[in-house]
Amino acid sequence: MSVLTEEHDLVRKTVVEFVERYVRPNSRRIDSGWYPLELLREMGRLGLLAPTAPPEYGGPGADYRAQAIVVEELGRASPSLATIAEIQGSMNFGLIYRHGTEELKERWLERLATGEAVSAFALSEPCCGSDAAAIETVAYREGGEWRISGTKLWITSGLYADLYLVFARTGRPEERHRAITAFAVERGDCVAASPIALMGLRGSGTAEVKLSECAVGDDQVLGQVNRGFYLAMEAINYGRLSVGALGLGIAREAMAEAREYVARRRAFGRQLSEFQSVRHAIAGVLSRAVSVRLVVYETARMADAGDAAFAAYAQVAKLEGSRLAVDATRTAMQLMGGYGYSTDSHVEMLYRDAKITEIYEGANELVLDRIYTLAERDRFI
Numbered sequence: 001m002s003v004l005t006e007e008h009d010l011v012r013k014t015v016v017e018f019v020e021r022y023v024r025p026n027s028r029r030i031d032s033g034w035y036p037l038e039l040l041r042e043m044g045r046l047g048l049l050a051p052t053a054p055p056e057y058g059g060p061g062a063d064y065r066a067q068a069i070v071v072e073e074l075g076r077a078s079p080s081l082a083t084i085a086e087i088q089g090s091m092n093f094g095l096i097y098r099h100g101t102e103e104l105k106e107r108w109l110e111r112l113a114t115g116e117a118v119s120a121f122a123l124s125e126p127c128c129g130s131d132a133a134a135i136e137t138v139a140y141r142e143g144g145e146w147r148i149s150g151t152k153l154w155i156t157s158g159l160y161a162d163l164y165l166v167f168a169r170t171g172r173p174e175e176r177h178r179a180i181t182a183f184a185v186e187r188g189d190c191v192a193a194s195p196i197a198l199m200g201l202r203g204s205g206t207a208e209v210k211l212s213e214c215a216v217g218d219d220q221v222l223g224q225v226n227r228g229f230y231l232a233m234e235a236i237n238y239g240r241l242s243v244g245a246l247g248l249g250i251a252r253e254a255m256a257e258a259r260e261y262v263a264r265r266r267a268f269g270r271q272l273s274e275f276q277s278v279r280h281a282i283a284g285v286l287s288r289a290v291s292v293r294l295v296v297y298e299t300a301r302m303a304d305a306g307d308a309a310f311a312a313y314a315q316v317a318k319l320e321g322s323r324l325a326v327d328a329t330r331t332a333m334q335l336m337g338g339y340g341y342s343t344d345s346h347v348e349m350l351y352r353d354a355k356i357t358e359i360y361e362g363a364n365e366l367v368l369d370r371i372y373t374l375a376e377r378d379r380f381i
């Protein structure tokens, strides 16, 4: 693919080797709730956890195309691990790198890139996920510090994080997105995390996180006071690109499993792969996967080039990648019959994991709204 170079091929080779050696043998263990901390550390050693991290912060100094390749390939074996890694390496590392104080960068960036520390992105709350401008967690000034209290919900890695990027209200509720600030809150006595039982993504350490009067200094503010909502949206654009890559990985894997099954399974005196409706079902998904691959890597190239159209394309990558993941796993399960539905099949896990891609990083309805707004404003198509 023309937007990918030989260096990207090398990244893919490295991540595929890592996945086959460490992730695939553990994918059901992760699905049973095991948080893959030691795999994150191994990824850190290989430069796969935060591919865009520059060498001075312990990373390989690669780009967002490399980041997308990592998420795509991890997603084939473990969408839980892919999600943990993209939030840490793409969203959180990027936010601190671009908007953190020198103290924050010194204290955290290398640890995040190497996997020595785990981080969480804490925006959603019980009151509001889609309507993130309505969050109720508050931060107020006391004795030259900030005090943060509130409850965050559905926080990936929330159970195990050493660092939480917390979005909190620093003004009146009516001011909505204009009165939210981003803070870096270290795990401590003021943080209590409890697990949430999920249909899929069960190894992602997803938690409810309660913050009680967490004291943080000005050096733990990201960007400017009251500009945190814009930072959240900036990070989520990178997250949406990653969801596109994850959807692509899930779909490729589901189709690989289905093709293998229909090639060997016989019914009515023929192989299943000889039925035209079976072939068309697979070809339809593969055709969409090619389109999503083009969008994902072109979007990543735009991120690397600083192209202003990146934000619009990231929405398309998320929307189409997530739809593809859900449709591909449903198609694969149907083609694989009872075996596909059994927990012996990898597709059973992927089917459960795929659904979240249509919900997190902004439900697809919100993504469609954003596409409509950007299409009106920028005429990107």
Ligand SMILES: Cc1cc2nc3c(=O)[nH]c(=O)nc-3n(C[C@H](O)[C@H](O)[C@H](O)COP(=O)(O)OP(=O)(O)OC[C@H]3O[C@@H](n4cnc5c(N)ncnc54)[C@H](O)[C@@H]3O)c2cc1C
Binding pocket: 087, 120, 121, 122, 123, 124, 127, 128, 129, 130, 131, 153, 154, 155, 156, 157, 198, 201, 206, 356, 359, 360, 361, 362, 363, 364, 365, 366
């Ligand atoms: C496994 C998992 C991991 C997650 N990880 C994180 C994380 O790390 N950090 C974080 O901050 N959040 C995280 N989330 C939260 C996720 O981003 C939210 O669940 C999502 O944004 C939707 O918010 P909600 O659940 O409050 O749904 P609601 O806001 O209650 O919306 C419910 C549904 O209503 C519909 N809807 C809402 N608004 C509109 C609209 N304007 N137009 C049309 N339809 C609409 C959509 O279909 C939507 O799915 C995670 C969630 C899950 C389940």
